[in-house]
Structures are given as C-alpha cells and as structure tokens.
Amino acid sequence: MPAPKVIATDLDGTLLGRDGRLPPRNQKALQAARELGVLTVAVTARAPRAVYRIPELAPVLDAAVCCNGAVVYDTANRTAELRHPVPLAAARELHTRLLDALPGALFAVETGERQLTQSVFLQEGVHLNDPWVFLEPADDLIGAADAIAEIVVRVPGSTGEAMYEATRHIDLPGVSLWHWGSFPEIECTAAGATKGAALAAWCAERGIGADEVIAFGDMPNDVSMLAWAGRSYAVAGAHPEAVAAATDRTGPAVEGGVAQIVEAVLGLA
Template sequence: MTSAPFPRIVATDLDGTLLASDGTVSPRTRKALQAARAAGAEIVFVTARAPRGVREVARQAGVNGTAICSNGALVYDLAADEVVGSSPLAPETARKVAEALARALPSAGLAVETGTNVLAEAAYTRRVAQDIAAYREVASVFDADQPIVKLLAMSPAHTADEMYQAVADEVGDLAEVTYSGTEGLLEISAAGVNKASTLDRFCRERGIGAGEVVAFGDMPNDLAVLLYAGMGYAMANAHPLVLAAAPRRTLSNDEDGVAAVLEALLP
C-alpha cells in the first residue's frame, strides 16, 4: 500500500496560526516548511497582512514564493518583492459601505489599507506597533485618491463579533466583510474577494485542485480557506466559529500546530 501524495499547496495564515504568539517562526515550524518544500509543496501565506507585514516572516520561515495578502485583495511575489495581482474596492462602493457602517455603527472610525500605507481618520485610533511607520492621518479616507485594498472600521466599544452582527445586513452584497481578531475591527474587501477566492484562482492557474491543498487558520477570515482545501485545519486556539465549522483541528500556534500536521503528512 502506497502513501497518499504530499499536498501540492500548503496554505497558511500567519498570526495565531503559523506564528507563535511572540510573532516569530519557531525552528520546528521552519524545519517543517522546508521539508514540505522538499516534498514538492509550494508554501503560500494567506493572510490579512499587507505585503510589508509579510517580508520579515518570509525571511524567518525561509519561504520565497507567493503570499496572498490583505484577505485576498493582493497577490505578492515574495522573491521579486512585487505585487502581481490586485482586487481593490471601488471608491463609489466603499462610500456606500461607509454609509452603511455609519447607520449601523455611528461611532466607528474608518481607515483604508492601500497596500503601502494605512490612511486613518481621527476616530480610527488603532495602531499596530510594528507597522506604525505606515500610518498616515487624513481628514477623510475618500479624499486621498489611493487604492482601497481594504476598508477598515473600528469601534473600541464593541467586539468584532458584535460589529459583524450589526453591519452584515446593512452592507449586504456590496462588499465582503470579515474579521481576524476579537477586538473591535472589521476588514472590508470588494465583493467576492476573500482568501479562498484568491487561493482558488492561484491554484487553478497552476492546474492544482482543492484536494491537493492543506490549509491552516484560526479566525473567521480563514474559514472559507479551511472549507475550500482538501485538508483544512483549525488551530486549537481558533475562534469558536472556526472550531465549530472547520473539518479538522491541530495543536495551537504556540504548540507548532502547523508543523505537527506537516510532519505527520510527510512521507
């Protein structure tokens, strides 16, 4: 009896999944990723992060292929340090979404991820420490004439779950609304643009089927990928919605859950 072939794609989220809680790639995880590459798999980061937030992770992990960034809105060639695909939110649609957000969550502050910077209005007070140089304060995110890779909405008074429940019906099919943490932050992309849709296109372009993909994630923005992949693993530390819906489960990010699965799959 021969063992099943190793997956052709290892698609992994970063924060709360591949990375330990201190933001690093453990030696065990790096070794497992290198072994997966040696077995013929391509490692694809599938993350809410913009390209600037992926470069150092790729260096630590020894990965130089493709990253699907900003929840699927950008495809980033790590080796070339170049964005090779973009699916931004149309400005007129973003304005309609902002109006819907204002009706549902009047106190929410807005920002825009451009792929290079974060343009933040005064009410958007969230700052990511390692990304602080990328923030630019603006009177209105719609006056900057920059690509809207993601529209961001934050409310310190709510959790992300509460915000999603409040705005989902208001936004409807105008855009894709998701979140990648429990704090009060929503991430909004163009309709039909999410991690899974971009990963599917990436795989189809290479003649790779969903059954040849193993995927890892921990948050609601990962769930579509976990359901798409032939083998989708939720981390033990995942959001309750993900744990309830994902087909499989592995150890937590701090227990090298990604590495544990890859080691078991390796021939």
C-alpha cells in the same frame, strides 16, 4: 495521507507565535516541505509589507495572499498585485452605512502599500503596518486613496463579533465584511476578495486542485479557505466558525500546530 502540492496557512494565531514571529518548529517544517517540492503560501489579512518585514518568513514562502484575498504578493521579487479593489462608489456608500451602524467608529483605508486614516488609535495593537498617512478629520478618506484593498473599522471598547452583529444587516453589492472574533475590528473587502477564492485562483494558475491542498486557519476570515481545501486544519483555540469549516484539528500555534501536520504528512517526524 498523500503529500500535498500546496500548504496554505494563515499567519496570526495559526503559523506565528504570540510575539508575531515564526516559531522554529514551523519554520523548519515549511522549509523541509519546500525542499520536497511542496509550494507554501501564506494567506493572511496582513498587507504585503507586514509579511516581508518578518525576516524568517521569506525563506519559507513561495507566495502570500494578502489583505484577505485582495492582493497577491510575490515573496521572491517583493512585488504585489491588487487583484480585487473595492469599487469606489461601493466604498463611499459602505462608509456612510457603517457610520450610521457604528457610532464612534474609526476608519482606515488600506491600499496594499500604505494605510490612510484620520485617527492615531488605528495604530494601537497593529504591528508592521506603517507607512501611515494621517489625514485631517474633514478630509475625504475614501477619495484620498488611489485604490482600496480594504476598509478597516474599529470601535474602541467593542469586539469584532459585536461590530459584525451591528453591521450584518448591511447588504451592499460588491463588498464583504469580516471580523476577527474578539479583536475590536472589522475589515471590508471587495466581494471577490476572499481567502478561499484567492487561494483557489492562485492554485488554478498552476494546475493544482483543491484535493492537492492542505490549509490551516483559526478565524472567521479563514472559513472560505478551510472549506475549499481538500484537507484543512483549525488550530487549537480557533474560533468556532473556523472549527466548523475545517476537516480536521491540530495543536495550538505556540506548540507548532502547523508543523505537527506537515511533519506527519511529509514523513518528517
């Protein structure tokens, strides 16, 4: 296989281990790729702060597309650009419709720099997502943000699939809804904020086409990226939607599934 110009990879469940850290084999493979002139990009649902606070990631990344495509983060300068904010009017209408569809739902607003919420439950199972701003139940959650990168929704005891099924009838121009499989959360971004579109734009700015990109992922929010890249790999155990979108398969994240392909393609094995 010809060497790519870009390696794009999801983080959680794909590049990172179960402990949220970068396994040494994946770290070594991406570092070797960069030394050969290949650009490496993390494409993640995480906010920028949840990328730069993993110290071993910064040396092996040229950039990170964050918040499911809403934010582009320069890892060298630690600067972030919110390219696709959720329109405020759409955010308010979506909040109302989600409350109707998901009784008991809890909400947070991600700005790209912080999260605003009215419930401490949103902190559970989420790593490196501070700073948090806690509002009173009667406060205007949507209006409290200067700009909205994502709306995060959780229903205690539910699953992402169940929440998505309960909300898929919501057809609101300007927004898209994503789920993480069994993880009890859905995320809502601007319609133009998808991993695939954001990665395509980042590559186009550098004169790089889809056929020069290898992508890795494991969840439904990776589908647009896996479908766009010329070669794409779903890691072992990936969600069926990710498997269907990818051109190929690789090993599990914990066994260096990303590194397995990078080593083979770049002749590092």
